[in-house]
Each structure stands twice: as C-alpha cells, then as structure tokens.
Amino acid sequence: MGKAMHRLLTDSLGKEMLLLGNEAIARGAIEAGIGVATCYPGTPSSEIPDTFFTLYQEAGFYFEYSTNEKVALEVAGGAAISGVRSMCTMKHVGMNVASDALMTLAYLGVNAGMVIINADDPFLFSSQNEQDNRYYARLSALPMMEPTTAQEMKDMTVAAFDVSERLKLPVILRTTTRLNHLRGTVTFGQRRPITSKGSFKKDPFHYVAIPAVSRNLHKILAQKYDQSLELSERSEYNRMTGTGKWGIVTNGVSMNYVQDAVNDLGISDKVTLLRLGFSHPMPENLIVKFLKGVDGVLVVEELEPVMENEIRSIAQSKGIGIPIKGKGDNLFPRLFEFDPGLVRKTIASYFEVPDTSPQPVEVTDVPELPGRPPNLCAGCPHRAMYYAIKKVYGPDAIYPSDIGCYTLGVLPPLSMADIVICMGASVGSSCGIAAATDQKVVAFIGDSTFFHAGIPGLINAVHNKHKFTLVILDNGTTAMTGQQPHPGVDTEPMGVDTKQLSIESVVRGIGVEHVEVVNPLQVKKAVAAAQASKDFEGISVIVSKELCPLYARAIKKARKVRPFYVNQDRCTHRLDCINYLACPAMYLDDGKTMINENLCIGCAVCAQVCPENAILPLKIED
C-alpha cells in the first residue's frame, strides 16, 4: 500500500545519485534537518522549491510557495528566530525584493540555522538583468558561500547551516545558472532529524529593531562579522593548491573551467590556485599568504570584479606590489557568463604559455541561422487576449508589461510589450506614463505577478486616480517558472490545504469600479470587454481568465483535443490568422495556410478570427 519513499529522502549513507544542482541543494537541506522552507519561484532557482513540494509532507517539514521573496524571507526568518532550521530560495532579482528584510534580519540574527539560496543568472538566460549579488553579502555583512560542483551544492548547503548556527546569522549560498542546472553525481551523507516546531522566546530589546535596539544590534553584527572572518580563514572551502609562482584566484563555476584549463595547458606545477568557496568575508590572512608566494595573480570570476578589487585592496594594505589582474586590460569581460575556452585562452596569454588545446572552429562557411526565441504555446490564452486588446486599442496605445510567459508577446507580429522593468512594474510604470502623457495605456500582468508585486501599484492607481486599463492575465498558475501554485490557485487537487483568493475580489476590494472577468478564448466577448474598458474614464481592470493549456494538461483539466484545419476551398489567403495570432500550430506551405494537428489544441481562436469561416474543427473518427 505505502508509496515508495522519495528518492531524495533515503537514509542510505554513501548512496550515489545523478542530480540536478538544485536537487543537490534540496538534499543538502534535508540532510541538515530543515524544518521550514519558503520561496518565490524563479529561474534558475525554481527546481529547489519544486523538489521540496514533491516531498515535504513525507519528510515532515513545513513548506510554502510564498507570495513574494520578501515575504518568503520574513517567513523563514520568523521560523529561524523561533528555533527552527529554515531555508529560503530565490533568484537574484528576488533578492532585491527581499533585501529590505535581509538588511535588518542580519541585525536580529537567528536561533537555528537559516540558509538563503540566491541564484544569479549571468548571461540572463531567463532574467531581466544580470546583477552580481555578491554585493548583497557586502551590504548586509552576512557570510556567503559559493559551491562549484553538484556534490558541493549538497555538502555546502549542510555546511552553510552549520556556519549559520555557529554565528547565529543567516548565511547566503550563492549559485549561478550553470550550477543550478548542472547535472552531476552526488554522494549522500547522514540525515539529521527534522524538527519543524520550535518556540519563540520573547526578547523585545533584541528583536524589536527600534533605533536604540538596532544601535546595539549593529555592534553585535560587527562582532559576528569578525567571527565569520575567522571561520572563513579556516574553511575547507577556502584552499590553496599547488606551489607555483603563477597565482590564480577563482570561485563558483569558474573553478571548473580553471581546473580544466590548467590541466589542458599542462601548467599545474607552475600554478598556485586559490579557490574561495566561503567567499564573504574573504579570508584576509590566507590571501596575504597566497600573495606572498606568487609573482602575479589572475582573478577568474564571472560578472563584477568583486574578489579582484578586495584582493587588490588587501595587497595594497600589506604593501604587496605584484600585478593583480582580472577584469579590464582586455582580459576577462564583466558581461555574461564565461566560456571555458575564453578562460583557457586568457590563462595561457596572461602567463605567456602556448595554447595547444583545440582552437575555435573556423565556421565562416556555415550559414548563420536566425535565432529561435521561445514563443507563446499553441492555444495560449495570452495570445487571444492580446488579439482582443490590439483590435480595440490599436498599435499606438502603450503596453507596459510584466514578468512572465506573456512577456514573450513583445515579439512581432504581436508586439504587445512596450516596457518591462521588474515584477509588478507594469502597474506602477503605467501610472507614470498615464500621468505624463496623453497616450492610451493598457498594462498586462500575470496572476502570480499581480499577487507578488502588482497590488500596491493598483492601490496607487486607484488612490491617485490614474487613468489606464490593467489586464490581469489569470491562467491559474505560475506558468513560466514551472506551474507553481500562487494565492489564486485551488491547491486541493495537489493535496495541499491552502485558501484560494479571488483576484476579482481583491481588485474590487481595492476600489476599482470598472472590473470585467472574461474568457479570452471567447473572442467577441473579449473584444467587447476591451472596448468597454476603453470607453471607461479612469482605472479599469480586465481579468482574462483561462487555464494555461500546459497546466491544464498537467492537472488533467484539459478539454478533449479537437484540432482544427483550414478548409482550402474557403480560405482566401487574407492571413489574418497568421498575422494577428502567430500561433506556432499554423504555418504556410506553398502559400497555403495550414494547421499542424499535433500542435493544435483546439482553442478555436483562429476560427473566430477568420473572416471567411475557413477554419473548422477536424471530424474525429470513431
């Protein structure tokens, strides 16, 4: 009868598994005896909470998808202050949202281990910027650790909990996309028992951050910083290897590229490698020892010259004058992720050794292909709503958008995103554009994003009487990051007891007077709702409500698929379907409009758009 145990919950010490980096972190949290886990999902961190979601009930800890990263951090902080080990996961830009809580939580400290997973995204695989969050460790004075392999992602998670408990401070574990999404072998360790209940011990003159208390707390934080510096000096993750005169300092994923390069170039006897895994505070004494043993230093780190600048400052204070290079001088770029070939080439040229390993291939005789960016899926309700809005408002209205699948509407022929800044900014920026121009403004925001950061913007719009239309694209899930639930989702089918909130009630509660809920797949009704919003003077909201088809399939609520076809006798090749909808299930074959019946999910939007009624459902045999 009993279901098989989740593979990540096994007690068998020494078990080897092939894991995604994010799964390794989740296993680390389980080994550390985590009691509370919180998150807001976001690439590249999402598979950590998604893994928790599959096993937390069986493991016996508390887990939630929180409303946003700030709330997630506060929940985890409250738990850790109450003596329960907690983890909070987010992507790098989520840390911006959480940072208000982070700065003062560092003052308060914790009573049980607390680890914050911060996933940076060099090269912006799936983000709006590529900020380097190592600066958050400097800003908050919190310890930061940076793993290098799948094994370390697990081991270092456990170690981060230990550091946190030693210092009574949250510890930030920083990863980058290439680490979160690497796949490698992980050997399991001992599991500590899970304790999910603690007790909050009153101590207002420590936990109530009023100025008189915080002045003292800041002193305590400074002392803890000194203690974490000592731990960093002794950490097994801060290690010098080799005795050569050529110094290389590296961290995170770059460490792998450096090791491959040093092997490929055959220079391991000439190099001293300093790897900084406990990367904040930087181990000053170890760095001085390293600097004194080498003739020159190359710092290999992605994004900002964080280690480089600090090492140079340490060298200066000790009167060490050897060259220390990294960014600049045409060595390493500050932008994007590293390419292993670039790391090897730069090491070779900096230390003046011949690079005999494979050189980039001459590809001038291979034609360049156009890029193939991601696309709204066939049958995506966002496409239908975009059609309705554009039909009424035309191409000249301003369309602020937000963070989610619907941002993909930026591409022609939809061209339905004019400005995107960050989570929730569609609403706030619309207030500004509407106030500063006489242009029509229609903003788009997803359901999860609305709960995350859209509500304060809407309150602002209502209170300050801004005039625009907000379309809330409610597809019943957090689609882009992998179909996580949010406060508007009924989680009962998932076996999770939460309260489902109604977006419409929230909007009405805020005081929006013109609110319409439509199913965007009903094209006429959607167009009518768009028209009514245009005719209304003031702030109006359209809730565009239809399940994400991928999610509907996942929860077995998808309609029976009845794909459509183009009746070639009726089609007059006006191409409205192709030009206005750009559905990936439609294509042109020798001038004829065709529908790929394997991709078509039968949403029927194209059939409603076709002026010739030439798009019809396929008759299903049997």
Added chain:
Amino acid sequence: MNIANIVLCGLGGQGILFMTRVLAMAAMDKGLNVMGAETHGMAQRGGSVISHLRLGEVRGSLVQTGTAHLLLALEENEGYRNIPFLAKNGKMFVNTNSLHFPRQEVRAFLDKREILYRAVSAGAIALKLGAPRSPNLALLGFFSALNEEPLSHAELRQTVDKISPKKFKGINLKVFEAGYDKGKAG
C-alpha cells in the same frame, strides 16, 4: 584520458532533457564521471534548447566548440546551428523528414571536418507508434545502433527501461527499439 563530449539540441518541449538523462544515467551506471549542463526555464517555450553532457575525467560541464564527439539534434535547423560544436571526425544524428539532408550550405563544412552525419525521421517513427511527443526516444534508439562504448544499445535500452515512468515504459521502449531497427537497417 578518455573523455566524451556530447551536445543534444532541439526545441523546447521535444524531450531533450529526458534524452540527456538516459545518456547520463547509462554512463554513470558504468562508473563514469558525468557532468551535464541543461537549459531550463524560459527556453522551454518552443525556443532553441541545448544540453551539454561530458563523460570522463572533466570538471567543467560546458562543451567547447570544436570538441563534441557527438551531436544529437531533434530538429534539423537546430542541428545546423550547433554544428560548430562538433570535433573533427565527430558524429551527428538528426531528426528530419528532409530528403535534402544535409543542406548544400553545410555539406562542405561537414565533409571538410570529416563529420559522419545521419538523418532519421524520428518524428515519423514516434507518430506511427502513437507517441507523437517521443521523437527523442526514436532518435536515441537510432543512435544506439552505432553501438559504441561507452553507450551501447543494450546499456541505453536498459536505462530507458529503468528511468521511464511506469505508464510510459512500454511505449518508450517500443519507440526506442523502432529507432534502433531503423539505425541498424542502415
């Protein structure tokens, strides 16, 4: 030092990650060190997806251009896009219906670098067996006919059997074997 560099590519939703897992698990079961780099997130909406897999004594998970021994492409143009990864004498297996594979524009490049290329209608094989979303297994089966260490047909088949969810095990093996038969037939 024996290293295998593999690049898998195609479009989001075609099952590249599953294909990667089969190869990775098969290698791991042989005791090989496995390093993979996958694409997750935004790219899974029909956009280009690429997965790197390195087997043997390596640290970095990214395959450098000109060093891949094997390129598995679930879509023809994505295959062309990733040709620069292939090493001299590398091998390329592509899912395509085209009778004109490889296109004239890339043939010279492939020949110059002595790259072995083979095409299979993996999508058609899968569709015929009633599994339109499983061209990945057909392509993998087709490749397995090469029967090369460290990833022989028997080892890959065993891994497909091991990691397929119960519900799909039967059909997955059927599609895999159909691809294999096609590969063996030449």
